[in-house]
Amino acid sequence: MKKTLGLALLALLASAWSDAAYVLILKDGSHQVAKEKYKVKGKLVEFLTTTGTLRSIPLSLLDVKATEELNARQFGSALPLDWVDANQVPPTPTPTPSVAKMVGALRSGLAPGSVTTIRPTPTPIVTFHDTKFADARVDQAFQQGLEAYHLYLYRTSRGTEPTYLFIEVQVNGQKEVSRALQALTTTYHVVNQDLLKRNQAGRIPERLEVLLLNEAGKEAGVFRLSPADAEELASGKVTPEAFFVEKVMF
Numbered sequence: 001m002k003k004t005l006g007l008a009l010l011a012l013l014a015s016a017w018s019d020a021a022y023v024l025i026l027k028d029g030s031h032q033v034a035k036e037k038y039k040v041k042g043k044l045v046e047f048l049t050t051t052g053t054l055r056s057i058p059l060s061l062l063d064v065k066a067t068e069e070l071n072a073r074q075f076g077s078a079l080p081l082d083w084v085d086a087n088q089v090p091p092t093p094t095p096t097p098s099v100a101k102m103v104g105a106l107r108s109g110l111a112p113g114s115v116t117t118i119r120p121t122p123t124p125i126v127t128f129h130d131t132k133f134a135d136a137r138v139d140q141a142f143q144q145g146l147e148a149y150h151l152y153l154y155r156t157s158r159g160t161e162p163t164y165l166f167i168e169v170q171v172n173g174q175k176e177v178s179r180a181l182q183a184l185t186t187t188y189h190v191v192n193q194d195l196l197k198r199n200q201a202g203r204i205p206e207r208l209e210v211l212l213l214n215e216a217g218k219e220a221g222v223f224r225l226s227p228a229d230a231e232e233l234a235s236g237k238v239t240p241e242a243f244f245v246e247k248v249m250f
Contacts, residue, residue: 025066129157145187163206178240189234222249
């Protein structure tokens with residue numbers, strides 16, 4: 001089995017772990033993101049949220065096995081796309097639509113010293129569809145890429161064309177906007193290169209359609225990216241901030 005994709009992902013995603021978090025999976029399918037592993041206090045589970053707030057939930061609500069399995073995953077040790085094709089894909093957490101209210105547009109603060117209020121123009125053609133992307137394994141690879149960057153609030157589908165993959169990601173602030181763009185473009189670039197080497201170009205999404213939403217459910221960025229677009233950010237030719245300004249559609 002080839003190690004190409006795994007080795008490339010190890011190199012390209014290594015920096016993501018500096019923003020490590022701990023995800024608690026609940027039995028109802030929802031989840032909470034904490035700064036570090038929870039602590040059991042009697043019949044309660046206590047944890048610090050990413051904003052530093054101490055919270056507690058009943059231990060009976062926590063899916064301990066799913067939580068431990070998810071947080072034990074190390075993307076740097078992942079096998080290549082052949083592993084994704086082997087029908088041994090670990091389950092991914094069920095996305096949730098929102099975790100809290102957020103005020104302001106996520107684009108503000110991208111340029112040092114300036115704060116801009118953005119009123120996004122609706123882009124209805126880039127939206128979630130009921131139909132899944134045709135290649136489930138490629139779809140899964142993008143989900144793995146998001147989770148490697150500790151982005152868990154997402155959903156995927158077919159895009160506006162059968163060969164387009166749509167991904168919606170909920171982000172909280174400019175930092176997560178940059179992280180989402182880095183995760184998606186890196187995964188797109190690595191998957192593209194790996195499938196080209198294996199003469200499976202037909203499996204590569206022709207375009208990646210991305211909808212970033214803030215926690216209030218408002219548009220924070222709409223993109224339709226090609227493999228060439230993804231390569232610019234994945235290879236470090238541009239910064240995430242510059243990439244956002246150049247490629248955003250609203």
